[in-house]
Amino acid sequence: MAEQQIPQHALERLKGLRSQGHAGGIFTSDFSVNEFLLVRKAGFEPVGLCVGSCIYHLGFQLAGWGSNVELEQLSLAMYEARALAMERMRLEARNMGADGIVGVRLTVKRLEWDKNILEFVAIGTGIVHAKGHQGFKGPNGQPFTSALSG
């Protein structure tokens, strides 16, 4: 049976004593326990949740009855709104000095009161390399984005 191996820091906290803060203040993330451990194992630390949203109005689309065609207006709308949400998420990551964003999820939601308005949201957790290594940033020193979470 494994013997007790709880680090001193954790024991102090369980006794009710407060420990010293994180070097970069409070971090927020939507990691599960396993994801957090895997990110740490890879040598990274979370810095903060990055969110970008875009509330987008769909333009008028003319569609002939009985013709098989792409609804170009709507396709364009999806591309543009998604890109805007992603760009805003990346901006948040850059502002918090993140090397990259992991666990990115893109969602789109319909607003109840207007069928022509969609809300696009991009959410991910901004991370930095724990030892300050700069080589993990994306092209041009921008934060990378990844849908992989751990």
Add this chain to the structure above:
Amino acid sequence: MPWFNRKAPPPSAEAAARDRDWESALQRGTLPQPVLERLADARAGRTPWVATMTPAELLAARSHGCRPVATVSGTCWYNFGFSWTEGHAEGWGYALDRIRQEAFAAGANAVVDVQMRTIRHQVGASMDFTLLGTAIRVDGLPPSKDPVVATVPALEFVQLLEMGIVPTGIAVGARYEWLGGGYGWGSGRESSGFGSGWNDRGARNCIQWQSSIFAGNQPLTELGQFWESIRRDAHADLRRHAATMGNGVLAHTHFGQIIRREQDKQPPAYLGRHIVIGTVVDTPFGAGIPHGIEPVIDMRDDDTLSASRGHHHSVYSHQLGEGKGPI
């Protein structure tokens, strides 16, 4: 006995005494004597321990010196007066205080497997906020003045402890704002004082124009900015709350809503509300991982990884059926 309820059987003397005890205890912000006695008995081992752990979890907890003591809870039924959104933060805050008090009385170091529960009822503009968990004691440690509240199951709790990460509590950030139309009670039960909120008619005109039937594909810039500012404020609120307990937030969940209210001879007003909730952890920056994690490929059909996550914050996920949930 009230006149409208004459046929109901009279409450037993014990039940009446219990009601009185709880009433005065809640007013003083303490626990009633019978509860304190029950928890003291559990603490001293005079009564059997109670735990929500599975046998595997019990084994893992045992091997790391954690002993279950008692089931503890904190409940607050909260009426949303001036604000639905901020009521959520406050309601959970009270429940958290109360579960901490019970854990302290049980002489615990931590409460694990804490579940956030609420009943989907329709009792006016109110909601019940309940936290339930298993208080545990760590061998060789004195009882904590400030027991940590961990929303993770016992197995994950031990896993986190080994890695130097202590889950310490639940943080809530909540914010709402009106864009225009700020007077009295809003349709979404959020009051807006005079001079507060965004009362910019130009912005509302712009939204109206941008979302009209003649407008082409375009982002709603003003509404988007309004919405982002609410979200940022809610996140700042979350960080502030988390800072009182630890230094990081995991398992973030959020609830957001934009409501439009039509107005007479004016562009419509908008209400944005955003609630974010997360599990707070306390951990040094860049703490090492003592043993290796090996990648495993799981080829089973069902999503076993997410199933092993336990049940974090199911309150806002709409997975619970009508009025159904763990007690």
